[in-house]
Amino acid sequence: MSTTRTSPAPATTSPVSSPERGTPTRHVDPTRRQQAIAAWILALPFMALFLVFTAGPVLASLGMSFTDMRSTDMRNPFAVEFVGLQNYLDLLADPLFRKVTVNTALYLVLGVPLTMAVALATAVGLNRITRLKGFFRVSFYLPVVTSIVAVSVVWKFLLRDEGGLVNTVIGWFGVDGPGWLDSTTTALPTLVVMAVWRNFGTLMVIFLAALQTVPRELLEAAETDGASGWSRFRYITVPMLRPVLLFGAVITSIGYLQFFEEAFVMTKGGPLDATKSITFFTYDQWGYGNYAVGSAAAYLLFVAIMLLTWLQFRLLREKD
């Protein structure tokens, strides 16, 4: 490494050079320049880490999805063959992948509206009450910070075929409950209910914060004009919340498209793959050493998430 310091080139830094050319003085602010350099230096460690540990693997995975790479090729990457779109075509023809796609769509259409509705309803309720506000907020938010593994043990117990609390309670009304997680028809909706219970707290907190920004005068004015509670909610609160609702819909959708934890812990994707999601499928493929196939599945999911998010932005923003 050189020990001599290179001084900055005078032509660019010295303001003296400009008038000589007869042009109007274009003054480069030295402090701004320094700030820019400092900013880059400060951002560099993060950028380096981001490039190596995030962007790099993401691109490598994209490249991998066009090859036939398996875990057994780890030591010999040059033997990996380029297969173009073969993995993607195979996936689209694979009955299991089709099944997990349908499952993921079901998670989405069942989970998103339900989570949004529950979160909004509780937020509105909590916004009204004056007593025990903190207690309720904490109670509803608690599942979000609870370990999924701990929660699943309790839920599994509650949902048991024989002797589970849920079936015992509905048994009092003469209903013979199924093994909620053991049947191909009930397992997926049951997981959705559990996911809603576990996740609505985050959205609720966001909605609650947004509700408090709705101007009181507006609601009071509407009330004086004789608007009913529902009309006030429908024509004032909801439009005011539109950006937050859009945000909520987008992050909730992304969450349900990546549905994994609940199914992994509670049902292991069963019975008969009824609760397997695309993320679960991808996880399995990596476990089997099918790196290329797993990457392709992950990218298909990525594209689906992009499309859906774009669609939501278009639909929900239209009226602005």
Next chain:
Amino acid sequence: MRRTRTSIAVLAAASLALTACGREDSAAGGEAQSEEIASGEATGTIDVWAMGTEGEVLEDFSAAFEEANPEADVKVTAVPWESAYDKLSGAIASGETPDVSLVGTTWMGEFAQAGGLMPTPENLVDESAFFPGAWESTEVGGTSYGVPWYVETRVLYYRTDLAEQAGWDEAPQTWDELKTFAQDLESKAGVEYGLNLQPGQTGSWQTVMPFAWSNGATLTNEDATEYTIDSPEMAEALDYYTSYFDEELSPTRLLDPGELETGFAKGTYGAFISGPWHTGLVEDAGVTQEQYTVAPMPGPDGAPGSSFVGGGDLVVFNDSDNADNAWKYVQWLSEAETQQAFYDEVGDLPAVQEAWETGELAEDPQLQVFGQQLENAESPPAVPTWEQVAGSIDSIVEQASKGDLPGDEAASQMQSEASSIGTGL
């Protein structure tokens, strides 16, 4: 599988970062065994990875080896089973492996195919000293890549007191008898389920295959290049297996952890099929030694039935800096006396047959059943894709157990899924 050398810029860049030194050829596929190891004492540091209980006790246990080889130093790193697969495959990819590791038998195919494992030296051990099924688990594409360390196999557990009530004073010997046995346990001894079998889901192939192997079915051809799952023997075994669910002799629901043991103690389940670890579990659940026993798997027609052999193998890595001495350490662990001492320490069943001939292993009648069963036990093919094929077998077994798939269709479905996955060799 023929592959041309195509490289992709992105992939190459990523893999260069990951791979310290790229080997040109993968080591698997009919390569000769390693050179003989040198004689004399072992020297240098031998880095060992081991999982579970083995990882905890091995360092202290190896003191005897270090005493006999004063120049050698055994360093053991305990790796949790949960992360062992990732850790080992990562180590092989990056070339940063220890010298020796414990490897689950079903991972052998993949790691050997990846070029991570060193073929077993020719003069290291006597192949015939091991249970044949256990030795097979080390062989990938005709070459052995390690030495079996400990084994486990599945046998029939049943409640002797309830069996007596049902009129049975000895274990069933044939499939027909096993069926009648389960029926009698229900009708005469009042158990809810005569014989608990796993209705599909992870690892159920380990309970299914003993029946299939007993019936003469095979998973692959001789050199493990093609799957041969679809056969009348397989279909028959699957029909027999699933009949237990149809006749409500076995629950179709997967039991929660601990449910089987407590149910066995309460008399809900009269019998089940499992490995040696269950002796301790059922006794913890309150079943006394007088109340239950183990018996070898019955075969279809009275000949001894086959079972599944699993366990752990010891391997030495291609990237080991101290391979010669690492093999000497493996050799020491494979001696009958060492294996007996290790059994006394942790209760792992020795893979070396001679270790069973004296001591507690020879005297304990329960353990003798496991020893007897090990002579008739097979391992799954050591091919790189086995885990995936096993996964698809598991889900087809689940479908068949729930009653909407006859045995012959299940067998042909297993075959077509396995064929499309390929053996990976």
